[in-house]
Amino acid sequence: MNALAHPAYDSLLDRLHTCAPNLDNGNFNHLPMVIEALHALGLGYRAPAWIAEEESRFLPVMGPVEPIRADNLAAALGQRTRFADWVIYFADEIETQGWIPVLDRWARRLAPGYITAAVHGPVRTGHAVRALRRADTLSRRTELAHALAAWAAMYRTLPGRQPASGLRAGSRPLRDVLETLPLVEARHRPQSGSISAGLLQIAGLDGFAAHIAGADLSGDPALRAEALIEVFLDLFVETISTPYSMVVFTHAVTGASAAREMMAVTGERTGRALLAGAFGAGCALKAAFLPKTLPEALPARTAMPDDSAQHLSRRAEATRDDHAVKLTEAALGAYLRTGNRTAIEASVRAIEAVSA
Known part of the structure; x- marks a missing residue:
């Protein structure tokens, strides 16, 4: 049901x-x-x-x-x-x-505090x-x-100087901006502990705010939201190798998915602010927490046994891990909408990370 x-x-x-x-x-x-x-x-x-x-x-x-x-x-x-x-x-x-007008007004106001x-x-x-x-x-x-x-x-914005407006006029592809992010020095990137505390590292990262402000968030808002989810699913699959990294980078995916849900009922101005907030949050997670050693790239699984949505859902629930469930739900939703098999891979990786 x-x-x-x-x-x-x-x-x-x-x-x-x-x-x-x-x-x-x-x-x-x-x-x-x-x-x-x-x-x-x-x-x-x-x-x-x-x-x-x-x-x-x-x-x-x-x-x-x-x-x-x-x-x-x-x-x-x-x-x-x-x-x-x-x-x-x-x-x-x-x-x-009414709940929709309140959401529209307040999601726009709170979007700079997406973290x-x-x-x-x-x-x-x-x-x-x-x-x-x-x-x-x-x-x-x-x-x-x-x-x-x-x-x-609990409202908090990213540390350091941030653009005043959530409506950005950048021109660079999302993936390009994410792949060329300035990163916190590897020795300072946390591999355990509070995510909120780890994000404080962004304060000393020169050029971070200007860099993410260069992302192109124009075009159809719904399509941009799906693109954002896709970019962060790729980041998730390419990055996680431990339960901690799984938890950290789950928030990039679920944050983008939450923006998509809210944008379904908000106005375009609020939608752009939510996109900017979700993208900035995901970028901050990468900049502050990218593991020092990335997992080896695995060959694409063109056919995974028992990879049905129902099977993966049950596997995720059986882990008793909050993040495995939330990641799997967001990933399977993206897969059912777009057919992107990276979403299936992300769910499998999340389940495996906390089941090892």
């Missing part, structure tokens, strides 16, 4: 809406994204077990501090203690204005949007409020 028509999905969201956006170890709570991805993969019946396994690590939502208003809104951006205030604010905005919480801010929002596109319910509107609230409360 399609995820977003499944009657159990809303009740799972209601359970998660009593929780803070982070777990007791400080990491972002992936479950709002994972349960949506599981339903999209036809494995929604497995979602309650994932929640049961993780719920001992849930934290309660901290109480509200002060209502968010026009005169204090800017100061509340990036303030984690204001998460509950942001939830109330977005829930009210969505109720009075927020290691890209989880926009990724959770993308999953929430897809759920709402299939069924507009109170639980799903509340999930969008929580997703936007997490993005706003």
